[in-house]
Amino acid sequence: MRPSLMIAGALATGLAASALMPVKPAFAGDRLTIVTWGGAAQAAYRKAIFDPFTKTTGIKIIDDEWNGEIAKVRAMVEAKTVSWDVITTPTSSAVRMCNDGLIETIDWKKVGLDRDQFGDAGKFDCGLPQAYNGTVVAYDKNRLPNGPKTIADLFDTKVFPGKRGLWKNVSTKLEWALIADGVPRKEVYKVLRTPEGVDRAFRKLDTIKQHVIWWTSGAQPMQLLADRQVVMTEAWNTRVTDAVKQSGQPFEMMWDAAVGGWQYWVIPKGTPRLDDAYKYLGFAGTPQTEAALTRYLPLGPGNRDAMALVDPAVLPDLANSPEHYAVAMQPDPQFWLERGDELTQRFNAWLAK
Amino acid sequence: MAIMAVQSASNLDGMLLRIKLQRVERRRKLRAFTLVLPLLLLNLIAFVSPIGRMMFNAIHDDTLLTLMPRTTAALSAWDGKDLPSESAYAALAEDLKQAWAQKTSGVIGTRINYELPGASGEVASSARQASTLSAAPYKAALIEISPLWGQRGVWSLLKRGHSAYTAYYLLRSVDYQYGPDSRIVASPPEYAVFRDVFLRTLGISVGVTAATLLLGFPVAYLLARLPLMTSNMLMIMVVLPFWTSGLVRTTAWVILLQEHGLINDMLMALHIISQPAALIYNRIGTVITMTYIQLPFTLLPIYSVMKTISPSYIRAARSLGAGPFYAFWKVYFPQSLPGIAAGCLLTFIVCLGYYLTPALVGGPRDQMVASFVAYYTNEELNWGMASALGAILLAATLLLYYVYNKLVGVDQLKLG
Numbered sequence: 177m178r179p180s181l182m183i184a185g186a187l188a189t190g191l192a193a194s195a196l197m198p199v200k201p202a203f204a205g206d207r208l209t210i211v212t213w214g215g216a217a218q219a220a221y222r223k224a225i226f227d228p229f230t231k232t233t234g235i236k237i238i239d240d241e242w243n244g245e246i247a248k249v250r251a252m253v254e255a256k257t258v259s260w261d262v263i264t265t266p267t268s269s270a271v272r273m274c275n276d277g278l279i280e281t282i283d284w285k286k287v288g289l290d291r292d293q294f295g296d297a298g299k300f301d302c303g304l305p306q307a308y309n310g311t312v313v314a315y316d317k318n319r320l321p322n323g324p325k326t327i328a329d330l331f332d333t334k335v336f337p338g339k340r341g342l343w344k345n346v347s348t349k350l351e352w353a354l355i356a357d358g359v360p361r362k363e364v365y366k367v368l369r370t371p372e373g374v375d376r377a378f379r380k381l382d383t384i385k386q387h388v389i390w391w392t393s394g395a396q397p398m399q400l401l402a403d404r405q406v407v408m409t410e411a412w413n414t415r416v417t418d419a420v421k422q423s424g425q426p427f428e429m430m431w432d433a434a435v436g437g438w439q440y441w442v443i444p445k446g447t448p449r450l451d452d453a454y455k456y457l458g459f460a461g462t463p464q465t466e467a468a469l470t471r472y473l474p475l476g477p478g479n480r481d482a483m484a485l486v487d488p489a490v491l492p493d494l495a496n497s498p499e500h501y502a503v504a505m506q507p508d509p510q511f512w513l514e515r516g517d518e519l520t521q522r523f524n525a526w527l528a529k
Numbered sequence: 530m531a532i533m534a535v536q537s538a539s540n541l542d543g544m545l546l547r548i549k550l551q552r553v554e555r556r557r558k559l560r561a562f563t564l565v566l567p568l569l570l571l572n573l574i575a576f577v578s579p580i581g582r583m584m585f586n587a588i589h590d591d592t593l594l595t596l597m598p599r600t601t602a603a604l605s606a607w608d609g610k611d612l613p614s615e616s617a618y619a620a621l622a623e624d625l626k627q628a629w630a631q632k633t634s635g636v637i638g639t640r641i642n643y644e645l646p647g648a649s650g651e652v653a654s655s656a657r658q659a660s661t662l663s664a665a666p667y668k669a670a671l672i673e674i675s676p677l678w679g680q681r682g683v684w685s686l687l688k689r690g691h692s693a694y695t696a697y698y699l700l701r702s703v704d705y706q707y708g709p710d711s712r713i714v715a716s717p718p719e720y721a722v723f724r725d726v727f728l729r730t731l732g733i734s735v736g737v738t739a740a741t742l743l744l745g746f747p748v749a750y751l752l753a754r755l756p757l758m759t760s761n762m763l764m765i766m767v768v769l770p771f772w773t774s775g776l777v778r779t780t781a782w783v784i785l786l787q788e789h790g791l792i793n794d795m796l797m798a799l800h801i802i803s804q805p806a807a808l809i810y811n812r813i814g815t816v817i818t819m820t821y822i823q824l825p826f827t828l829l830p831i832y833s834v835m836k837t838i839s840p841s842y843i844r845a846a847r848s849l850g851a852g853p854f855y856a857f858w859k860v861y862f863p864q865s866l867p868g869i870a871a872g873c874l875l876t877f878i879v880c881l882g883y884y885l886t887p888a889l890v891g892g893p894r895d896q897m898v899a900s901f902v903a904y905y906t907n908e909e910l911n912w913g914m915a916s917a918l919g920a921i922l923l924a925a926t927l928l929l930y931y932v933y934n935k936l937v938g939v940d941q942l943k944l945g
Contacts, residue, residue, distance in 0.1 A: 245907050275635030275653060339788070344893070389810050390893055404789045405809075514650025517642045517909075521720060524904070527893035528722040 214241030220472030303440030305478030310495030341409025593690025834868025
């Protein structure tokens with residue numbers, strides 16, 4: 177065998193072997209990897225939380241982003257190569273990951289904050305309530321000067337002809353369909369717990385099915401509105417405020433039946449930097465830090481004491497400001513925990529038909 | 530005597546020569562093998578083993594066997610007619626207690642939920658409450674906690690869980706499932722979508738393949754007959770899109786096709802249409818964009834085969850009295866068939882796996898099998914379903930390839 181061939185062979189086996197070997201995360205002391213949703217939020221977190229945290233504790237923060245793929249967390253935890261230390265996640269995934277044992281049960285003593293400050297949201301075992309955002313209906317006020325007033329208008333294609341953007345996700349769709357169909361919002365989940373109620377919601381959705389453009393990531397609805405592809409769209413309030421403030425878009429939000437949702441900081445099980453992760457939670461959950469975040473992003477604080485520190489000019493943009501909270505629809509995490517899988521299956525089958 | 534000696538000497542020489550030849554041959558083979566070895570290894574590691582693993586995942590599921598060992602064992606003697614006996618319920622209570630302690634109730638619930646929608650919440654709350662049960666009888670107590678345990682369906686599911694192998698995922702992928710008595714029944718209509726999705730995948734792939742052939746064949750014909758300078762220029766234009774990523778090209782089509790996009794605005798400015806036409810987020814947009822992306826894949830094999838067809842054949846046909854079309858159809862076209870067969874096969878098989886384009890320019894009713902595979906892998910975390918859908922698509926592709934081979938003959942394929 178010629179030497180060159182041997183080298184080639186050795187190289188190939190080396191490549192193959194390195195492909196098989198799990199990559200060990202480089203271990204570095206005093207470093208945390210915090211995972212957020214990217215985009216404008218990432219920059220806001222850096223200014224409001226990460227940099228001040230590094231200044232106080234000396235712990236450096238590396239940011240990473242995800243789109244809520246639980247599969248990634250599961251793969252890390254099961255392979256015991258956890259490289260994410262703290263993740264921000266909405267209630268639904270937080271509850272699921274908690275049930276599946278993928279994230280730590282929060283030890284409030286280690287956090288060093290009073291759990292009661294976080295109200296009902298703080299009763300969840302596996303996370304620290306970080307921020308509250310709203311799923312609203314957004315529209316272009318130049319095109320619809322008399323924009324939608326109630327959620328029923330989203331379903332009214334006679335008064336508001338044209339396409340609607342909706343999030344390709346079963347939650348909020350069923351609730352909105354029932355409210356638009358005349359169910360009082362307090363009884364939405366009672367009706368949804370019956371098979372007839374679910375059928376009724378899907379029947380209502382059938383009426384607008386051919387007028388819907390489905391989106392999957394938070395930046396899309398703003399693009400759809402700007403491109404005049406839709407007349408109104410389901411959207412996240414933070415994205416709408418960002419489009420208005422940063423890009424000067426003439427977008428308005430309708431807060432009727434806006435579905436509120438909590439974001440939690442959670443810690444994946446098996447992180448080698450657990451103590452530092454708790455230190456981070458203790459820092460990020462203080463009223464000062466949570467109020468500071470609202471300066472960059474309209475995310476309602478989870479710590480009740482933070483509300484008093486929020487700049488009054490920002491208050492109208494927050495989903496849990498008193499006036500928005502009054503007309504909002506409070507989702508029932510228990511319902512979605514019990515029925516989410518089943519209804520998601522049905523929703524996806526409904527979509528594909 | 531002398532003659533014999535000479536003969537045996539030449540025999541000896543012949544044998545030596547043969548051995549030498551064999552040795553050289555062996556060395557050459559070894560060298561050739563060493564050269565292919567890296568590729569072979571790469572194929573084994575990155576291609577064959579993951580696919581094998583996927584096929585295995587489609588039928589292998591030991592969730593219930595490992596997480597509910599007592600219950601699945603206790604049910605092996607159950608006849609499946611009435612509810613099982615107290616001993617099975619006691620085993621279930623033990624398994625649920627363990628699941629609660631080890632936080633595995635979510636995994637069990639998810640697995641049961643696949644076959645009995647809505648069960649995951651019941652399992653979670655049963656596990657929580659079962660941890661407080663201390664003594665027999667368990668049967669009444671568990672049914673009291675959740676009516677789920679009073680249904681035969683869940684028990685036959687648990688009994689099936691005694692085997693680490695299940696046909697559930699494959700059945701579900703073609704819209705069948707197990708009934709409460711473990712008999713195979715059709716899925717309820719509000720969940721039955723996969724047969725539609727497979728047919729749609731085939732339909733879109735056939736449509737796109739036909740469209741690329743219709744558009745690509747004349748261009749290939751032109752390219753093959755133009756002088757080299759001109760055809761090279763045109764060829765660059767055909768290949769140019771390969772320099773840009775598929776994602777970028779698909780997104781470019783979003784800008785062209787959308788309601789107030791370039792195409793609609795132009796047609797409206799020319800007063801050809803008065804309302805914007807629906808060109809995107811539907812089947813039209815999907816087929817247009819996929820055709821655009823696949824065009825070079827069909828065109829290039831046809832072109833390279835056409836290049837090898839000597840123009841003298843046509844000239845001969847014409848000089849023998851054939852009209853221009855007759856000469857093309859009877860002499861030229863049959864010779865280009867191997868290229869058409871190769872180009873169409875290439876495009877068709879690539880189309881079967883399309884994910885990105887339908888996701889960006891299609892509506893929910895244009896999503897193909899690949900998008901469901903991605904959905905089950907990333908969002909639903911139901912890797913069994915993802916594997917089963919993938920395995921069926923692979924099997925269907927191989928079957929179609931086999932039929933194609935019988936009809937066209939793979940040895941007829943030519944890439945140039």
